[in-house]
Amino acid sequence: MVHVAQLQRTPLSFNDEMAVEMLFAINVLRSQREVALMECIRYWNRDIATFAQAVADNCSGQAPSSPKYAVSIALLPADATLAVATMVQGFQLIPDSYNVALNSCEQGVNRPVSQHTCRSIRQFYWFQGNETGCGFTRCPSIANADPAFNIHDGYILACAFSVSAAQQFRPYPPRSLPHSVPCLTCLSSKDRCDPTTLHLCCDAVVGNLKIVGVGDEGAKKLECGQQPENLTNVFRFYNNVLRTNILSFDSIPNSFPADVNSHEGKYTILGPVGSVVPLGYTAGGCPFLEPIVHLYSNVLRQNLYLISKLEIEIRIQEGHINNGVVGYAVSGYAMCNATIAMYRFYNRFINAVQLSNYTDARLVFNGIPPGYESEGISFYLWEPVEGTK
Numbered sequence: 001m002v003h004v005a006q007l008q009r010t011p012l013s014f015n016d017e018m019a020v021e022m023l024f025a026i027n028v029l030r031s032q033r034e035v036a037l038m039e040c041i042r043y044w045n046r047d048i049a050t051f052a053q054a055v056a057d058n059c060s061g062q063a064p065s066s067p068k069y070a071v072s073i074a075l076l077p078a079d080a081t082l083a084v085a086t087m088v089q090g091f092q093l094i095p096d097s098y099n100v101a102l103n104s105c106e107q108g109v110n111r112p113v114s115q116h117t118c119r120s121i122r123q124f125y126w127f128q129g130n131e132t133g134c135g136f137t138r139c140p141s142i143a144n145a146d147p148a149f150n151i152h153d154g155y156i157l158a159c160a161f162s163v164s165a166a167q168q169f170r171p172y173p174p175r176s177l178p179h180s181v182p183c184l185t186c187l188s189s190k191d192r193c194d195p196t197t198l199h200l201c202c203d204a205v206v207g208n209l210k211i212v213g214v215g216d217e218g219a220k221k222l223e224c225g226q227q228p229e230n231l232t233n234v235f236r237f238y239n240n241v242l243r244t245n246i247l248s249f250d251s252i253p254n255s256f257p258a259d260v261n262s263h264e265g266k267y268t269i270l271g272p273v274g275s276v277v278p279l280g281y282t283a284g285g286c287p288f289l290e291p292i293v294h295l296y297s298n299v300l301r302q303n304l305y306l307i308s309k310l311e312i313e314i315r316i317q318e319g320h321i322n323n324g325v326v327g328y329a330v331s332g333y334a335m336c337n338a339t340i341a342m343y344r345f346y347n348r349f350i351n352a353v354q355l356s357n358y359t360d361a362r363l364v365f366n367g368i369p370p371g372y373e374s375e376g377i378s379f380y381l382w383e384p385v386e387g388t389k
Contacts, residue, residue, distance in 0.1 A: 010138040012082065013053050016211060019044045020224070021084040022134055023209050024334055026124075026159070029091055031198035033125060035172045036184040040202035041129035045162065046213030049133025052160040059139035059156060061146055062116045069160035072124035073116070075145060078138075078154040087136060087157050091124055097148065098122075101174045114146045119167060126165035127172045131212070134159040195339060195383060207334035225336035226285030231385050232278045234327070235271030236355060245353045247294075247305050249326050251278030255294075273356040274340040274381035276327035286336035289328040292379065295320040302351040305342070307331055307379045329379040338380040345372040354378060 014022060027040050051069050058064070063071040074090025097113040098105050098121045105118035135158050145152050165171055173179035183193035186201035196205040207224050232250040237257055239246060248256040248271075260267050276292065277283055290307040297304075297320045304320065306312050307329060316322055330338045344354045345364050349371065355364065364372050 009057065009059055009140065011053060011057055012136045012138065014049060014134060014136065018084060019049070019133075019211060020209055021332075022088070022159075023132070024206070024332075025084050025088040026091075026132060027198055027200060027206050029088060030125060030129070031182075031200050033172050033175075034180060034182055034199075035127075035175055036179050036181060037127045037186065038125075038172055038182070038200055039127060039129045039187075039190050040197055040200040040206055041132050041161075042202065042204065042206070042209050043131040044209065044211045045131040045133045046211065047133070048131055048160045048162060049135060051135075052133050052158045053135025053137070055160065056135035056137035056156045056158040058143075059137065059141065060143045061114075061156070062144035063119065063158075067160070069162065070123050070164035071158055071160045072120040074120070074157045075142060075149055075151040076155040076157065077151055080155055087155075090157050091159075100170055100172065101176075103170050113148045114144075116144065117146045117148065119165075122167055122171045123161060123165045124159065125171040126161070126163065128163045129161065131162035132159055196337065198339070205334075205337065206339075207337050224334055225288055225330075226283075227337035227382065228277045228281075228283035228286050228289075230277065230281045230283070231275040231382055232327075233272040233275050233384050234381065235269065236273045238268040238270060239266065240268060241266055242301050243350050244301050244303060245355075246303055247273070247326075247354065249276070249278065251280075252326060255326060270355070272384040274342070274383060275385045276329050276381050278327055279325060281328075283328075283336070286330070288330045288332065288335040290331060290379070291325040292327045292329055294323040294326045296323055297321070300351050303354075304344075304352060305354060305378060329381045331379060335380065338382050340381045340383060342378045342381060344375040344378050346375050347371045347373075356381070 023044055030038055048069055055064060055071050061073055061075055063073055076087065076090050080086050097117060105113050137156050139153060139156055141153050142151065142156060178184055182199035186193050190201040190203050192202050193199060198206050235248045237246040237248060246257060257267055277289060283289055292305050292307055293312050295304040295306065295315050299319060304315060330336055340356050342354055342356050344352055346352055
């Protein structure tokens with residue numbers, strides 16, 4: 001095995017597929033601030049990305065002075081995996097270093113942090129946004145690394161922006177009323193704000209992303225598929241006796257608990273949690289559909305609903321029973337406009353629970369009830385549809 005310190009600097013520029021993933025990830029992180037005025041960023045600019053790649057290639061935790069574009073820099077350890085979800089973890093960590101109420105980087109969780117990190121925080125989460133582009137480089141050593149993160153070799157992710165933050169001001173308002181109400185206030189140029197925009201102020205749905213750059217005949221729209229029309233709802237039940245999570249599908253009547261009406265108090269109804277493409281239907285405009293497989297363990301008394309073929313195989317080897325396909329969903333955010341995440345949590349006393357961010361996922365993330373650990377997102381589905389039972 002070759003140690004990273006023995007390697008030369010290795011630029012890892014973004015292709016178009018990675019660009020759309022990074023744009024989605026950036027918007028998701030911005031939406032997690034949950035404040036008014038925060039705007040979406042729908043444009044990936046190749047020229048800005050080229051500049052950001054040059055910044056990353058410097059292998060420095062410090063942005064250049066007087067740069068052509070404003071830059072945010074995140075550091076990742078040498079053992080980080082090369083996936084966008086891992087890359088953006090660097091930007092997920094730094095908000096805890098900034099106290100928006102005090103407008104200070106000296107009172108955050110990860111203190112003390114350098115002023116370079118503080119400027120990166122303010123820039124990445126600056127409420128206004130239009131175009132961005134990012135670069136990614138593996139560095140045998142990182143100069144000017146922020147000691148708060150203890151990363152001196154590994155990867156640098158640099159993202160540059162067409163709109164510069166005013167460093168003397170807060171990048172976004174404090175999370176207190178009325179500012180803690182997303183969509184409360186949007187500028188007239190970006191007055192669309194709803195679940196399709198992640199509750200960011202936007203001029204179109206977040207899934208409508210474009211790649212631009214000098215020399216392009218026009219903006220290149222990233223085709224993410226069309227939202228299926230024939231959607232049916234998914235409901236979540238919790239068996240209070242067996243302490244088991246159940247997903248029931250409107251298109252499959254026998255997926256509902258048979259005794260739900262005859263045993264009062266046995267089940268808690270927690271739904272609908274979203275909608276899926278039912279069995280027997282196709283969606284030609286959405287090429288990303290994957291089957292949702294229902295697995296059950298008699299030993300653990302555990303229901304799992306998965307689309308990952310690898311995990312399905314592993315779970316079956318562990319003793320889960322394959323109960324077949326129950327519908328179709330997608331694996332990525334905003335594919336075919338699917339924006340509802342089906343999260344999976346694990347509690348060693350209750351086993352796995354799957355629930356969506358349309359209902360009660362936020363409560364579990366906040367420790368209500370306690371004892372749950374996140375196991376990631378199983379798949380993405382669509383908002384519940386009207387007119388079903």
